[in-house]
Amino acid sequence: MERIPISVQGYERIEKELAQLKKERPEVIKAIAEAREEGDLKENAGYHAARERQGFLEGRINLLQSRMPYFNVVDLDTLEQDDVIGFGATVELEDLDTEEVKKYTLLGADEADYARDGSISVQSPVAQALLGKEVGDEITVDAPRGRIEYEIISVKYLGTKY
Structure with a gap:
């Protein structure tokens, strides 16, 4: 497996x-044991909910532990301040059709959250089209609504202030 980029803050x-x-594990195990004591497991909603939660916990723990190395x-x-778009860059784009301006920060897939902080995964189609480009370049992205053409307005490396 290849290396997965992630910021210090994302890793933390x-x-x-x-x-x-991991802290939640014992609580779920206890809830399962208590639900078992109630008897018939077929119609025991508390038991099934606790088992479902346990499955989610174990799956997420395994996923995170397998990716961390x-x-x-x-x-x-500490990223160099240059005009070329790469990991950690905050980019402003103008949709050439609608003139709408969008702002994205390119981060790792495990930490990107557009709704929280405007970040997108470096593996996303938009980020892939942006990597290596500079201010003034135009990119085309295939999106669900069709092809979108953008012009790159600005590139900044804001560090943890993105």
């Missing part, structure tokens, strides 16, 4: 989530 969030999930942790505050 993953570590915190993993610790929280492959993380390439990048300190966003």
Whole structure:
């Protein structure tokens, strides 16, 4: 498996989530044991809910633990300030049809959350089209609504202030 880029802050969030999930394990095991004591497991909603939660916990713990050795942790505050778009760049784009301006920060897939902070995965179609480009370049992205053409307005490396 190839290296997975992630910011220091993203890595710390993953570590915190993993610790929280592991902390929750004994509570779920206890809930399963208590539900078993109630008898008939076929119609025991508490038992089924606890088993479902256990399955989610174990799956998420396994996923995070299997990815962590492959993380390439990048300190966003030490990235070189150049005009070429790469990991950690905050980019402003103008949709050439609608003139709508969008702003994205390119981060790792395990930490990107557009709704939370405007970040997108470097593996996303938009980010893939942006990588290596500069201000003034135009890109085309195939999106569900069709092909979208953007012009790159600005490229900044804001570090942890994105």
